[in-house]
Structures are given as structure tokens and as C-alpha cells.
Amino acid sequence: MNDRIEKRIELKAPISRVWRAVTDYREFGAWFCVKLDGPFVQGQLSRGQITYPGYEHLKWEAVVQKMEPERLFSFTWPHPKSLDKAEYASGDHSKDPTTLVEFRLEKTATGTLLLLTESGFDNVPGDIRLEAFRRNEGGWAEQLKNIERYVAKAA
């Protein structure tokens, strides 16, 4: 289950409000800190420029995967090799590996539950889990026993 980042946050606002904040390109840009060229369109590349102080040299390029109104918004985006200004500027980003980011919305009694996941860090098909590496508890010996168990199970 852990080739991914998972977050959940309760928002005191109706689902329609949250949907707009997440999928309207101007509103998304305001809280995410990115200046987007235009609206999000399913299946299309979204371009822009990060506006977060210190990281304005980073481009925003994401491919919108799904827009299911008030339910699911997802996109894939690249993870460049380096975020350093000079290295980023000189790098070829056409082959940067991508991960999938998903925003799922659920109505609650008091507002909206937002579930965010980012997955695909191993960026290979086959659904290999690296959970053993990602647990904080235990030392290396324990971590690696986890790998062994995982490998034994998968074999």
C-alpha cells in the first residue's frame, strides 16, 4: 500500500466550493502557488510557472487525467532530477518520471473530506511496493527483513 503518499483533510465548505478551488485553474493557482496558462481540460497538458518564492524557475507541466465533477480530479506530473536553478534550467525534462496525483472529494456532515494521493514513485508497471523502505520504525536490519519477506511472498 505504500508506493504512495496519502493525505486527508476536512474542509468546512460544501463539496461544490472545494471542487472549484481544486479544479478552477485560477483558484488552484492561488493556493498551490502556480500561474497557469489556462483551464484544466481532461486529457490535456496544463502549463504554467511555479510562483512559490524561491522556486519561480520551475515550470508547471501536468497532464490532466480525470475530471469527474465533485468526485475526482487527477493529473500526472514530472519529478525532475534536480530542483537546483542551474541544473533544472540545463536539464532535459522530456524524460522526467511522472507520478499520479489524485484529489478525491467526499461529502461529510460538516463539509467535505479531501483525500489526496500521489502514487507511482517507482514509475514502473507491476505494482511493486517499496513499503519496507518507507517505514520509519526499526533499523536497517528490520527494514531489510521486510524486503525479504516481501520478496519471498512475491516469488
Added chain:
Amino acid sequence: MLQKQRSSLAARGRAQAPVFAALGDETRLALVAKLSGGQPCSISHLTKGSKLTRQAITKHLRVLESVGIVHSVHAGRESLFEFDPTPIAEMREYLDFVSEQWDHALVRLKSFIED
């Protein structure tokens, strides 16, 4: 954003993604598991009990070597491979870093919506 961590990651310039990719293979995970005891192993030792040929195992070891997870050391005429936990620790650090960015972004989203 976690400025300090981000710049240290950027300065290091190590590609995280190839580490993820290198580990995204069961044969290579198994090799890492075998080497994780800390004892350097020969290719013959690593090939033992595997259905793969010596050449195939060597190829996988080279992939792990290319991202720094294993290093080869010479012992006489033989090449031994040993495990280096650093890239995996850095990969974990990178995931923690991305995770933290999301925490910050979601706090901004919350105040954007609720304030």
C-alpha cells in the same frame, strides 16, 4: 516548503527516480535483500538458487550499481558486490520531502477555502 531540505536535495543533484526504478524489479529487490546482511557477495553466490543466469544477475547488479545501491569491490580475481544504504535513505528523504510539500499545500488550500 522545507527550504533547507529542498536545497540540500537539489544541491546533491542525485536523481531519485532511477533509484525508485532500480528497485521496481523483483529480481533486484531480492538481490538487495541478499546483500543487505552487509557481507559482500560474489556473483556466483548471488546466482545460487536463482533461475537466472550469471549474465542476467550481473546485468541486474549493474543497474543497482548505476544508482549506487551496490558497489563492486575486487577480491583477488573475483568481483564482490556490497550493499550501500545511502541512495535508499535519500529516496526515503525525498518521499518525506514531497509529503511535506503536500502538507503545506493543503494548509494553504484550507485557508484559501475557509478564510
